[in-house]
Amino acid sequence: MQTPEPAPRRPAIPHTDAGREIETLDEFDEVVAAHGSLAGRRVQAVDLTERTDELLTLDAEGAVFLGCPMGPDAAARIRATGALVFPPVPGLPFDPYRGRLYSPDELFAGLAEGGYESTPDARAYHWFQQTKADYDVFASMLRAVHDDSVSDALDELLVGTRVVGVMGGHAMARGTDGYAGAARLGRTLARSGVTVATGGGPGAMEAANLGAYAARFDDGMLTEALRLLSAAPSFTPSVTAWASAAFEVRSRWPDGGDSVGIPTWFYGHEPPNAFAGHIAKYFANATREDGLLARSNAGVVFLPGAAGTVQEIFDNATPNYYESRGAPTPMVLVGRAHWTERLPAWPLLTALARERSMDARIALVDTVEEAADALAKPD
Template identity: 55%
Template structure:
């Protein structure tokens, strides 16, 4: 949230006793959230602390109005775009093969779509990085990955993690537009700076639903844990009841992971059987296969009858 400075024209907006504005006209930029160092003094960290501690009616109302204004701004931002989502865990460290793969996926998808992620670290950061470098050359991508590998994780130091990210981002002064949709519910995980626009919510349930809904060109699910599994089946529920022209492709990456480690694939395909979504769920081994599926012409089939 934004503190109101003296003379700030936004002071005319409704605000709570805590001094934070209740609404915004647009999405966040990374520079707004990381507006001070050390990180603990930034707007992002202070908003998380405030949301964790202040449960007063005024604070709850402010957060609800803030999230509604983010909804409105996000709708305007998405309107001219076709979004493809990349979902995955926060554990993929910079310098790892998983991180490099997610970067390549974001870059490939970013050449034909607008990429959206959960806006956090790990695979989410990597996909936003790749999307931001969609028009950059291979050398710039390799250099950025090298800079980031110097600080693999936001633990133990968010400041070092963010500093490396700013240095990597400086290698591409005009990044391709892409989106992050993080939440202060997971405020211990800092947002990444490679999403050029950030729709940050206080309410995670609202954020999850919106993130999946706006990805009308499909979603790639990289290996992840509880949050990613939740996203798979929340998206599957939307597709289950969708008509043929409204089904968005779902691509799970990692055959062994999604059939043995966390066997979501078996339940997903059983759920899809006989529905309009059946031809739109895919299991692949590589991010290159996933990108190829989302870049091909869509397949449609007649809508199945409702069977709630």
């Protein structure tokens, strides 16, 4: 009787940690040199076309390769050893399997030569516009995989980091007192040792990221940067002019302080700002908003804004309200008249806080300097 062929080995999908992830070619070479095996590893968006010899000999049982270009012989061989291979998807303006957050230079590549419409950021938005309403399960899967990859990279970046979120409207124009105040807030927070995180867009968000960028320089740098940026007050009517002014500031003062921006292509008319050193850009706005607030573990400052900022206040208040295992994160609202008269979110927030003894964790202040002081107070 003929012996049946053995069933192909099924790749194990064990719980993994960041130490099993390989996200650069250098990391790949280090793992191969140190262990002589890729078993159980996750190799993410690494071009392996020059590593065919290694892939033809290494054990890859239980490994997963996400969007890694490789030769056909190498791909066939590692599949046979029990690996899962998710090949790159051609024709996309983004990499759904990316292992790192975006940088401003990456999203705005080609700005000087072809204007904003030629950049990867604009092209990804146009792809989103074309696919988001066509009910194509493949396109929705690619968006979901991309956003999960971004969340994974964001978590890896922020491990052990104290993060303060700064929320505010995109309409706050450069050259205004409000914009300058938000920038001073970002600078003060960054100098205090926390990581500033914003929604990553224009207006108050850009100002806070600018302030964090300016934290490494003397105070005069921010004054001059604000003057230069005021020549292009808004991203309308020209994103190209608006972004170019930001890159001029970055060119004059390179290697500024780091901060995080978490924008979305959902609001495609709203480009990311160029002052966040690490940009976690999402297709799904709900994932982006929840992730930004959830990662602001040292507090959140809410600058004057409109509907989106009001939503963020109560998105943040809800988990604080139901928090039972520890202290809720501090919430500081800036602009007494704005939050009590124009958009009276403060009375409702106060009522919720009193129900759960959260009064000491919320504050309403008039200035950004007071906001920074409120966050600096001990619990």
